Amino acid sequence: GAVVSQHPSWVICKSGTSVKIECRSLDFQATTMFWYRQFPKKSLMLMATSNEGSKATYEQGVEKDKFLINHASLTLSTLTVTSAHPEDSSFYICSAWTGALRTEAFFGQGTRLTVV
Amino acid sequence: GQQVMQIPQYQHVQEGEDFTTYCNSSTTLSNIQWYKQRPGGHPVFLIQLVKSGEVKKQKRLTFQFGEAKKNSSLHITATQTTDVGTYFCAGPRETSGSRLTFGEGTQLTVNP
Numbered sequence: 001g002a003v004v005s006q007h008p009s010w011v012i013c014k015s016g017t018s019v020k021i022e023c024r025s026l027d028f029q030a031t032t033m034f035w036y037r038q039f040p041k042k043s044l045m046l047m048a049t050s051n052e053g054s055k056a057t058y059e060q061g062v063e064k065d066k067f068l069i070n071h072a073s074l075t076l077s078t079l080t081v082t083s084a085h086p087e088d089s090s091f092y093i094c095s096a097w098t099g100a101l102r103t104e105a106f107f108g109q110g111t112r113l114t115v116v
Numbered sequence: 117g118q119q120v121m122q123i124p125q126y127q128h129v130q131e132g133e134d135f136t137t138y139c140n141s142s143t144t145l146s147n148i149q150w151y152k153q154r155p156g157g158h159p160v161f162l163i164q165l166v167k168s169g170e171v172k173k174q175k176r177l178t179f180q181f182g183e184a185k186k187n188s189s190l191h192i193t194a195t196q197t198t199d200v201g202t203y204f205c206a207g208p209r210e211t212s213g214s215r216l217t218f219g220e221g222t223q224l225t226v227n228p
Binding site: 032034041042043044046049093095097103104105106107108109110 | 147149151157158159160161164204206208214215216217218219220221223
């Protein structure tokens, strides 16, 4: 199966600082990656769709200036939480789409962000 | 917009009992996918159903896709402690097949 690696798995940062989360597809090229946010005991909320070489598409209500997404290559997408605040604390998960032939999502391990 | 609803939200069972979670979409789906997320882990793909009325089995797990392709179910026979986790169904969005809409999930706990 397709392997997606996400790093770091957890991070603690101070309010006002920025945090970068990486999502890599290890054994396939992902033209599209997705970033989700998950609150405790809740479902996955799609934040944005990241397309290689183009601007990300953000879901309604997600601040694009706060959650910067870069998809510079076919195997790497990054999410930067800028000027983090305690309310940004959450579990962030990426997933990669292998293409039209396989529609299932392959998820990274997730990043637990705590802003203090 | 498209909504995917799942019930129950929580289910506590004794080991050996059966378990079922139900998924309903507000729109017809081209396919339905099921994922399992263990506590502290990330969602892992279980299966995809595509055809109307399709039934697939994975050992003790039975997945069904409704005739109208708007609902689905996951049934686990004789649960084990290893079945603990949250089960999500997901369907592709009408406007973008690559984007998935996830149900709220059913959190299963199994008492040994």
